[in-house]
Amino acid sequence: MFAIGPTWTTERIELLKSHFEAGLSCREIAVHIGVSRNAVIGKLSRLGLTRGEFNAEARPAKKERASRSIPRLQYQMLRTVYEDGEPVLAAPVISEQRCSLLELNKQRCRWPISTPGAEDFCFCGNTPLEGAPYCPGHTRLAYRSGSRQRVARG
DNA sequence: CCCTGATTCGC
DNA sequence: GCGAATCAGG
Numbered sequence: 001m002f003a004i005g006p007t008w009t010t011e012r013i014e015l016l017k018s019h020f021e022a023g024l025s026c027r028e029i030a031v032h033i034g035v036s037r038n039a040v041i042g043k044l045s046r047l048g049l050t051r052g053e054f055n056a057e058a059r060p061a062k063k064e065r066a067s068r069s070i071p072r073l074q075y076q077m078l079r080t081v082y083e084d085g086e087p088v089l090a091a092p093v094i095s096e097q098r099c100s101l102l103e104l105n106k107q108r109c110r111w112p113i114s115t116p117g118a119e120d121f122c123f124c125g126n127t128p129l130e131g132a133p134y135c136p137g138h139t140r141l142a143y144r145s146g147s148r149q150r151v152a153r154g
Numbered sequence: 155c156c157c158t159g160a161t162t163c164g165c
Numbered sequence: 166g167c168g169a170a171t172c173a174g175g
Contacts, residue, residue: 007167025158039168041160046166050160 007035008043016040020049099125109135 012033019029030037044050099108099122111124126135
């Protein structure tokens with residue numbers, strides 16, 4: 001396949017901004033592009049596209065960060081090493097009704113089927129849940145509630 | 155308890 | 166500059 005050298009290419013950045021402006025969460029953007037959530041946030045911050053960047057201030061140091069203190073960090077790390085042990089993989093959700101942005105409607109799952117450098121920017125287009133922007137399968141992935149997206153299930 | 159956003163540090 | 170780690174809030 002195509003070996004991706006540079007992490008953030010122009011297409012990747014455009015995709016990042018597109019999804020960011022589309023209202024997608026950093027985690028969703030990350031999983032869509034194929035990078036980590038922090039990578040997306042880091043790049044966004046570097047690009048100056050942070051969502052809380054209205055004023056160039058108003059948030060210097062609300063409570064002062066006591067250097068590298070390790071208060072409740074341990075439990076988070078334990079959770080990570082116990083639960084997470086594998087990278088996030090794309091979901092094998094069957095999207096036969098893929099559609100373009102123009103064809104995207106309320107009756108279409110708006111899951112960005114986009115590849116870094118792909119010419120065919122499409123969406124899932126499946127029937128979404130009531131009140132949900134994604135279809136049941138993608139909703140499960142987008143909002144990993146109840147069970148994590150660990151195992152990929154069709 | 156889990157997730158999301160933003161900042162900071164290390165490479 | 167990129168990514169992971171860390172902190173803080175919802």
